[in-house]
Amino acid sequence: MVAAVRTVLGDIAPGELGVCDAHDHLFLRSPMLPGQELDDRESAAERLRAFRALGGRAVVQWTPHGMGRGADALAELSRTTGAHVVAATGLHQAAHYPPELLDRIRDDLAALFVAELTEGIGTTGVRAGLIKVAGAFHTLDAHARLTMTAAAGAHHRTGAPIAVHLELGTAALDVLELLCGELGVPPHRVILGHLGRSPDGAVQREAARAGAFLAFDGPSRANHATDWRLPEELAELAGAGFTGQLLLGGDTTVPETPGMPHLLRRLRPRLEGVLGAEVMETVLVANPARAFAFEAPGA
Template sequence: MTPVIRTVTGDLPPDQLGPTDYHEHLFQVSPLLPGDELDDERASGAEAAALKRSGAAAMVEATPIGLGRDPAACARISRATGLHVVHTTGAHRHEHYAADDPLLGRSTDELRTLFRTDLLEGMDGTGVRAGLVKAGVGLWSIDPFERRALEAAGGLAAELGVPVMVHLEHGSAAHEVLDLLASAGCSADRVALAHVDRNPDPVLHAELADRGAYLGYDGAARRQRWPDSVLVDCLAATVAAGAGERVLLGGDVARRSRYTAYGGMPGLGYLFDRFLPRVRAVIGPDATDTVLRANPARWLAWEPAP
């Protein structure tokens, strides 16, 4: 079969994806983020339109099962804005779920079946299909639920070639996550490690890229940690080390208080309008084009089962 990228409006040839924001959220509700719910289709649609105007042709909607995702609304927003949207199945780290959430008690096989249905049939009975699987881990920890979710995601990557995204809390436990996924049959070149830039260590990043993993830089505009210059310098050093074909850029803005359409700032447009010009000035237009176009298209392409 020919590889495709599975979007909320249908399958897309990889060469038609265009400049991609690899990590955002249009809808999200989590007990960890009270008051920061993304739950308004009109406002989320306006934010997606702003991302499109800023220069993005595509984005990954990284909200997995049980956290307020709305696949049907994402499909409507995609059609209205012309922005390609690749949706996520899978699970987040366990702290994002209430203690009595039934998802936390599912076995590896049950999780794999649930995720597989989202990928091949549709999410939440909508017929809108997911295009990747997400898992998450804690700060230097992988608890039993998170391990089962990783095993399920890794098994699906081995079976279908589906892309995988893993939330790394503050960029920790990256090698350990790759090892666990490998034990489930998942090749590192199927995996995007979200938040590696929250541990801005270009030597580590080059090591992870050498294993084949994609490096998710998605921490721009978080100045409570460090200025954007730290991330630009880290990214440039990682590219200079030969890992430019493994870097992905995203915003992971992910908060009502940080979306302009919800009354906050800086909004989804920040990545392309403010951060990207600084990246381009340092690594050059060719390397920037690889980061925005070739890398996400390669990572997101898979061969769904008939």
């Protein structure tokens, strides 16, 4: 199997991905965010067009199964805007789902994830390109262990990358101990999200030394207290030799999030002033091409 990134329009060579928003949402619905749904197709198209106008080429949507990921709209949005879009399978924390949904699917999660990666999401024909799971605050609860075990099983069968929501940026090392230590997922197949929400440099460096990709995503109202630390965090990691493992995303979770355009219009030039254009090219282009590529199972 030749390495490829699985977009909603089909597999592409990793080098075709281009400037990538490595963690975002075009569509999202959760009982934890009542009245703040991302469910408008034209709004999603406007954000994609604005991102493309600023030089963006690809968006990786981390919205997993059962959270209104808009699979029936993603292919058309990709075609009409010219942006590559990667969709997700997987499950978020239990609080984001009605109990009856979890009761219906929990016994065969790995098979569900594999089906959405290889056959398609529902009847849309759109195949997922990554597996999204989530930890708990400073720990891994039973639901996290269940979903991560299923994600590892699906990874071993498909070679798909695994993206992890770290609750408030915590439990990164617990995640790696489970996924990579106990379940045998290669560390470079794991993408740790939200690390900037708990700006602990020692933990970030240890996760980087383990070999995982580190995703820094935002800004948003919820994380404004730590977002401003981003330039110094990335500078420290790059200076320690981990440039090749850094990713950036907008993480649009509610309509008011600055999101995709902000990533390139405001954040990129600020970071280029600190890190240099060459490092930012690596972070926005080369690293996503490796992080989101499928590998032959067992590679």
